[in-house]
Amino acid sequence: MNFSITLKIWRQKSEFDTGRFVSYNLDHVSPDMSFLEMLDTLNVQLEEKGKETVAFDHDCREGICGACSLYINGEPHGPDRGTTTCQLHMRRFKEGDVIYIEPWRAKPFKVVKDLVVDRSSFDRIIQAGGYISVNTGNARDANAIPIGKTKSDLAFDAAACIGCGACVAACKNASAMLFVSAKVTQLSILPQGHPERYDRVSKMVSVMDQEGFGNCTNEGECEAACPKEIKKENISRLNREFIVSKVKSAFSS
């Protein structure tokens, strides 16, 4: 059964303008629509009336690219756990619902337009050290170093991060610790990542701080909001790695 809803959407012309909520009524919403398809429908209606469409990031619509990033009724990616905005379906809502839609709110993610934000700070954190320095052609046979299944599964769980930024949006301190810890965990568990292990963590954390992300005060909101259910144990691991890196650099200097 199709139904009608009211949307309160954050509209902001550009980084340099102030934004505000604008209200829209939308009829004939099908429960089988995805949340983004619902917004597509709104956009078609706006465009046909010659009004500016609502800008939002999206691409794969399968929960893997990390582009979609909506703050829905006060929750990053909306009410379903372990689900990105693009995988949220309208059957989760009902006739008469009022739905607030905002961009990620965090100082390091400035609004580009409407619901689109700038997450390039995440790229810069990875550029600081979120890699293994191995040039093309320098690799040994893939089976030369066996890696126990438990270990490799653990590395995979952390590597599943899609870099959407929900963890930051959920955190009252706008901390990026879950994001950074996921990469640090993946590369510190795998033997291939060991040579740069401590250098990596110290560089990544330092850029994270420079970009203006806040401290982690153990609220756990990041874990609850993460669409890939990345665990906050990774943050503990990051802290341990970071301490060791400090100790090591103290001894070597």
Add this chain to the structure above:
Amino acid sequence: MELNSKIPDGPIEKKWDKHKFDVKLVNPANKRKFNIIVVGTGLAGGSAAASLAELGYNVKCFCIQDSPRRAHSIAAQGGINAAKNYQNDGDSVYRLFYDTVKGGDFRSREANVYRLAQLSVNIIDQCVAQGVPFARDYGGLLDNRSFGGAQVSRTFYARGQTGQQLLLGAYSALSRQISLGNVDMYPRHEMLDLVTVDGHARGIITRNLVNGSIEPHAGDAVVLCTGGYVNVFYLSTNGQGCNVTASWRAYKNGAAFANPCYTQIHPTCLPVSGDHQSKLTLMSESLRNDGRVWVPKNKEDKRRPNEIPENERDYYLERRYPAFGNLVPRDVASRAAKKMCDDGFGVGAAKTSVYLDFANAIERMGKQTVEAKYGNLFQMYDRITDENPYKFPMRIYPAPHYAMGGLWVDYNLMSTVPGLFVLGEANFSDHGANRLGASALMQGLADGYFVIPYTICDYLAESLGKDKIDTSHASFKDGEKAVNDKLKKLLSIKGKRTADEFHRKLGRIMWNRCGMSRHKDGLTEALESIPKLREEFYSDLIISGSGEELNQSLEKAGRVADFFELGELMVRDALNRNESCGGHFREEYQTENNEAMRDDENYSYAAAWEYKGENDAPALNKEPLEFEHVHLVQRSYK
């Protein structure tokens, strides 16, 4: 136009080694003098940009997403092939080569495919070294699964997120080069034109998608890695941003477009459920390892699937292809599903899907094992359809998925425009008329990590010492003007219908006339209806907002405009090819058992189309395909 494939001579196993020795080199000091433009950051672009920068070239890299990590390669699920033979099940470079040529229905270039199979093994090594967490067994060694069109297990995977993990590997290598200052990265930039000077590719024109500014970029070579074009069908498994624009504008600047009608329709996708739908979600081919495809034997059977007893089910793939069963290649599986539905055996309310059933697998391995193998796919299915696939079989139907066609390239991956290289899904090279599962990731990474770093030298070495061209050259001004004019034209129409609506209509024509099966009559009709719809597009399109800001409607309109022109070329190509092969199935040309019937005598060539101007028909150039190693036979998977 001359098509020189530049295939090295000598025995097939030695060609690549010999070629690597024969190509000209650029010494390290000189590499720094070259600026290379890489468009795209998927597996092909990400790996190419990183590897070229590692060698010392100055690289500028572009993508349309907000971060290079979000290229559509990220969505690949199932896996990547490599002839490692870790399973000791008889795999070899030669077998991977053979399977790929056969799987492509004998419409690819042997030498390229052989090289691809050779390089496959290096890819896995490289990725593991980067920290890609491939699936492993309890002994800590890499695990494999099987994919369609093969009888060995050679597919490496990282749960159902192989593309993500491989892309993050390439992205990390790229990030490292960005931090070292060897790559300038331009996210949210769309290439809208190729700039040529004296017939050579010398740069591109981009639009900054955030503020709309039109910018020229000059380089000594341009490497296009902009992905595939099956979004021409509107509904497909591709991401919303996938488009043909970069390739198309290159085509209009002289790059031949090869085999545009070779598109892959993937057998296991979620069926269309309503008009609001924006994409068709893929259910990885890996599911066919354990899932069984069936329909009820009785057309009128209205029972729920679980109530239909074994002997009243038709496992039609197992019945028709006992040797390969559910693991026949994609084109074969898709057509078989279409046939069952066309004949009235489809299931679901509209009878337009077939079952993919895991009941046996769950019984055999236990729910837990099935969950470990396919959990994320099952969850995705459940979310979209609100049905539990552990309890009821999935309902699936074929959907547009991959483009085997693309810009024509020679053995060096260079197009017919000197200095313009094309990698990954954007080129036409290795998959003939049908791609085998898990081979696109392999090709994208082979092209980017291991082919282009060698072959680009051959071209660059020639331009050493020649005058550098910069963006003050008149060709760049012309390019900017052309781009601006095109955008203004779209913005000034001020009609009533959105680009999305036109796209949907175009997609319907393409799907009905040039989709899973094609017929001369339908194709001829499409050659009239597409231009008609395009005329309406240019008189009744509406775009809100301006060109000087982030404007997603404008982006979409530009891409749809190019899809119209590509669509027409696809139809022309399909009409020209009076045979059936791989994904190109002409109803007039089929065997008694409804299999594709090739005509090797007349169509054993790659069709490379050449742009001849706005008002002229494109010209057809033929690259004859010669088969020295693989015997041309009617494909059989029985």
